[in-house]
Amino acid sequence: MTFANVGTLGVQPGRRDEVVEILTRPSSVLAENGCLSYEVGVSDEYPDTVFVSELWVSADAHAASLQLESVKESIAAAMPLLSGEFGGFRFDVVGSPLR
């Protein structure tokens, strides 16, 4: 079942664009491991937050991705730039009016 993970990452003041750069580095590994969509964004309203909205082929594929070497490297690179504030939610996709 398609799985959605959407979240907010608080960043240290002024470090937002560095975090965006890390998260948007081209990666074929993600698609190869079941990532269907991985959108990274920002909002003028919250300058110290990075947003992500992901779709995966399953919750298991998402969980397994956190153990991929390249993903662990990204997390390690971003971690010192984050404030420690995280938000968001996860859900199982059950449909779409577009399909």
Next chain:
Amino acid sequence: MTFANVGTLGVQPGRRDEVVEILTRPSSVLAENGCLSYEVGVSDEYPDTVFVSELWVSADAHAASLQLESVKESIAAAMPLLSGEFGGFRFDVVGSPLR
């Protein structure tokens, strides 16, 4: 700029599946008005919540969609089934590691 709207809709106890049914009714109008993706979901952990994750060609397209007749009808149909608790966030997409 691609715009993301992700949110949670609290529902009256036991009415979740009815809200899902309303939100997932096939609609060509959404795509015709700039909707790129509209995923509706649920989570075992939060049985009285419906989740949505949407992508639009722009924030304006999303805002304008709320005035479409079919969207207003869906909102009117779902409203009595909702608890009034809403969550989520909106952001401008700036990239993806998949592209």
